[in-house]
Amino acid sequence: MNYINFSDEPSITPDEFFMNEALKEAYHALKLDEIPIGAVIVCNGKVIGRGHNLTEQLTDVTAHAEMQAFTAAANFLGGKYLKDCTLYVTMEPCIMCAGASYWTQISRIVFGAFDPQRGFMRIKQKITHPKTEIIGGTKENECSRLVKEFFLNKRNKT
Numbered sequence: 001m002n003y004i005n006f007s008d009e010p011s012i013t014p015d016e017f018f019m020n021e022a023l024k025e026a027y028h029a030l031k032l033d034e035i036p037i038g039a040v041i042v043c044n045g046k047v048i049g050r051g052h053n054l055t056e057q058l059t060d061v062t063a064h065a066e067m068q069a070f071t072a073a074a075n076f077l078g079g080k081y082l083k084d085c086t087l088y089v090t091m092e093p094c095i096m097c098a099g100a101s102y103w104t105q106i107s108r109i110v111f112g113a114f115d116p117q118r119g120f121m122r123i124k125q126k127i128t129h130p131k132t133e134i135i136g137g138t139k140e141n142e143c144s145r146l147v148k149e150f151f152l153n154k155r156n157k158t
Contacts, residue, residue: 015088015110018042019139022088022112025052025065026146032057036146039065039089041073041082041106048085049073065089066097070104082106090143092119092136098127108133112143 012020018040025038029052041049051068055061066089074080086108087093087101093111098120101109109128114136120127121136128134 014045015135015138018047018086018088019090019110019112019143021047021050022065022090023139023142023146025050026090026143029053029065030146030150036150037065037089037091039069039087041069041085041087043073043077043082043085048076062096064094064097066093067100070100074104080104086110088138090139091115091147092121094118095120095123095127101132102127102129105129106132108135110135110138112137112139113147114140114144 021040022038025040026036027038029038030036034053034056036053038052039050040047049069049072051065051072053065054063054068066087069087070082073082073085080103082104083106085106087106088110090112092113092115093101093109094115106129109132114121116122
């Protein structure tokens with residue numbers, strides 16, 4: 001894994017760059033006919049964990065992209081806490097994933113598309129760690145379009 005030098009790409013912010021990495025994971029999920037949500041975890045400018053939805057492949061309702069990335073990052077670091085790390089995920093985390101982020105003590109969550117039906121922000125109680133910074137809407141259009149097209153194609157096949 002290489003460190004990223006953003007002075008080479010001044011037209012893109014680090015958040016946009018790493019959201020592009022999360023989108024790559026979402027496209028991996030799409031190839032598996034999974035809901036196309038992807039996630040990466042970054043520490044000190046380095047991707048240390050990746051994940052995409054695997055709920056169908058693993059027949060496991062908890063196999064969300066964020067959960068896969070949390071596990072990969074914790075394994076990389078050799079510990080369960082992800083302080084000084086950022087989670088980039090293409091869709092607003094659900095309540096389960098936001099709750100798991102609390103226990104990791106992750107510093108930042110940057111997500112793409114908002115999920116007003118199942119996203120954690122719809123509840124009024126804060127369930128992420130009190131020190132976790134939340135940023136929504138990074139590359140929102142692309143992240144949202146990917147999921148909407150997935151479900152539209154599913155509906156049109158039936």
